Amino acid sequence: xxxxxxxxxxxxxxxxxxxxxxxxxxxxxxxxxxxxxxxxxxxxxxxxxxxxxxxxxxxxxxxxxxxxxxxxxxxxxxxxxxxxxxxxxxxxxxxxxxxxxxxxxxxxxxxxxxxxxxxxxxxxxxxxxxxxxxxxxxxxxxxxxxxxxxxxxxxxxxxxxxxxxxxxxxxxxxxxxxxxxxxxxxxxxxxxxxxxxxxxxxxxxxxxxxxxxxxxxxxxxxxxxxxxxxxxxxxxxxxxxxxxxxxxxxxxxxxxxxxxxxxxxxxxxxxxxxxxxxxxxxxxxxxxxxxxxxxxxxxxxxxxxxxxxxxxxxxxxxxxxx
Numbered sequence: 001x002x003x004x005x006x007x008x009x010x011x012x013x014x015x016x017x018x019x020x021x022x023x024x025x026x027x028x029x030x031x032x033x034x035x036x037x038x039x040x041x042x043x044x045x046x047x048x049x050x051x052x053x054x055x056x057x058x059x060x061x062x063x064x065x066x067x068x069x070x071x072x073x074x075x076x077x078x079x080x081x082x083x084x085x086x087x088x089x090x091x092x093x094x095x096x097x098x099x100x101x102x103x104x105x106x107x108x109x110x111x112x113x114x115x116x117x118x119x120x121x122x123x124x125x126x127x128x129x130x131x132x133x134x135x136x137x138x139x140x141x142x143x144x145x146x147x148x149x150x151x152x153x154x155x156x157x158x159x160x161x162x163x164x165x166x167x168x169x170x171x172x173x174x175x176x177x178x179x180x181x182x183x184x185x186x187x188x189x190x191x192x193x194x195x196x197x198x199x200x201x202x203x204x205x206x207x208x209x210x211x212x213x214x215x216x217x218x219x220x221x222x223x224x225x226x227x228x229x230x231x232x233x234x235x236x237x238x239x240x241x242x243x244x245x246x247x248x249x250x251x252x253x254x255x256x257x258x259x260x261x262x263x264x265x266x267x268x269x270x271x272x273x274x275x276x277x278x279x280x281x282x283x284x285x286x287x288x289x290x291x292x293x294x295x296x297x298x299x300x301x302x303x304x305x306x307x308x309x310x311x312x313x314x315x316x317x318x319x320x321x322x
Contacts, residue, residue: 001060007048016058017045024067029125036102037122043099044071044118051075052115065125066104074115165248168255180257188264195221196269209273211300215239218266237301243294246287256288262296267314270298277316278302
């Protein structure tokens with residue numbers, strides 16, 4: 001990392017101080033105490049303002065458990081007095097002594113071309129990473145070569161479809177079906193909330209949505225991503241939808257956990273708009289497991305006892321209109 005600043009502007013050095021510490025915080029080993037590093041960085045940059053107002057260059061090198069910070073300027077140079085000869089009662093001149101006490105190593109010297117160059121090593125371990133080198137995995141979820149665009153590469157739709165399906169498959173391989181469904185369900189809950197807000201904005205809906213509005217919203221959001229959902233039953237207690245076209249296409253059969261996306265989106269919206277903040281979703285038929293179409297039953301309250309073993313239960317902490 002490299003930065004250039006004009007140290008005549010004190011606010012520029014303050015901003016750089018925050019930027020350097022923020023960078024260290026993002027990449028340091030969790031739990032690392034950055035107080036010494038922050039003090040050292042503050043002293044070095046403060047010295048620029050006090051003693052070398054003008055062009056300055058700051059660089060950070062982090063190859064191991066220590067971070068090397070280099071500060072170079074075009075000022076009048078630095079004092080070469082050793083730390084034990086610094087006047088501790090003086091109003092200035094103690095900056096490098098403080099940095100030297102905080103650092104593992106300090107090298108300060110005048111540059112031949114004018115100015116100073118200070119190199120300090122601070123004990124800041126970098127966050128370790130796991131080495132991952134999985135072999136390529138082929139499968140029908142990957143974009144077919146025939147989908148390549150004339151100008152080269154695959155389009156966004158092919159890429160995102162493959163990305164989602166491959167991620168679901170990968171989670172299932174490493175963590176099992178339950179973990180894959182849990183991850184997909186969380187994504188569905190997050191995305192579903194935003195889809196509901198878009199519907200409310202489009203149709204100026206305030207407060208709890210009616211069963212008709214919920215059903216219309218579910219069909220609308222699926223149609224927007226090329227789903228083929230339609231309502232076959234609508235009452236105040238439940239909504240039944242049938243789907244003939246999965247947005248993920250035939251490759252959904254390679255990642256059935258993705259059906260949890262539909263369940264979570266539908267269930268979350270239904271729960272937030274039910275009278276008691278409860279909803280349940282039963283995936284009675286699924287293209288993902290070989291059925292000719294999907295049949296989804298959304299209960300606008302807690303699941304009836306007879307379907308509890310097969311239902312996905314959803315609760316809203318604060319149902320709208322409560």
